[in-house]
Amino acid sequence: MKQLRERYDLKPLVIHTNYLINLATTTEVFLKKSIEAFRGEMERALALCADYLVLHPGSFRGADRERGLTQTAAAIAAASRGLDLAGGRLRILIENTAGAEYSLGASFEQVAELIDRLRDHVPIGACVDTCHTHVAGYDIVTEQGFHDTLEKLDATIGLANIPVWHCNDAKAERGSRLDRHQHVGKGNIGLTPFRRLLNHPRLAEAAFIAETPIDQPGDDRRNVATLKRLVSVRSPQVQSLRSRR
Numbered sequence: 001m002k003q004l005r006e007r008y009d010l011k012p013l014v015i016h017t018n019y020l021i022n023l024a025t026t027t028e029v030f031l032k033k034s035i036e037a038f039r040g041e042m043e044r045a046l047a048l049c050a051d052y053l054v055l056h057p058g059s060f061r062g063a064d065r066e067r068g069l070t071q072t073a074a075a076i077a078a079a080s081r082g083l084d085l086a087g088g089r090l091r092i093l094i095e096n097t098a099g100a101e102y103s104l105g106a107s108f109e110q111v112a113e114l115i116d117r118l119r120d121h122v123p124i125g126a127c128v129d130t131c132h133t134h135v136a137g138y139d140i141v142t143e144q145g146f147h148d149t150l151e152k153l154d155a156t157i158g159l160a161n162i163p164v165w166h167c168n169d170a171k172a173e174r175g176s177r178l179d180r181h182q183h184v185g186k187g188n189i190g191l192t193p194f195r196r197l198l199n200h201p202r203l204a205e206a207a208f209i210a211e212t213p214i215d216q217p218g219d220d221r222r223n224v225a226t227l228k229r230l231v232s233v234r235s236p237q238v239q240s241l242r243s244r245r
């Protein structure tokens, strides 16, 4: 893995935890299994020398939000007990969610609160998904909305705590809370917000990942190519890539 990463200049390495993990669950047996599964994800991420492990904060059906948050923080702390994440340079990233009923983390404030509660237990940050942000109700489409939403992000989670972004267009309307990813530029977000995001001077160090649908073979490559085309050629990152070639 290390050799291949060097050969293909793959960095950072970001792993997504499996979607069955729900650390906010009120069912005891699911909680036990979720903690075990999440610990397994961390062990494998450490073995692979991954940089980030992305986690959805889960769903608290049957309890209240406060208990969901408290339990999630406690479960992450319990799952990571005895693992040297800092020494392995592995950081857990909490992803903002679409905000379906009972799900945690649809507001930037909730993600920020989880991060605050976990800071003493694990190296922690956030991963922001553009589709989830849009359907959770934040405006990233208009120029003013994009600016305001980024300011809100900075005031809550802090842009410096967001090393990874998921660049997905949205099939659903803003505020619909429906998590349906769409090809970049083909949904309700459109190309312009992605151009603003990819060229934002304060996000020059961030990694951008497409989690778009694969309806036809090659859709993944086409979405990444679309994102690359949006990066301004004047950006210092692209220039340095070019000069390296």
Ligand SMILES: [Zn+2]
Pocket: 095, 129, 166, 211
């Ligand atoms: Zn995502």
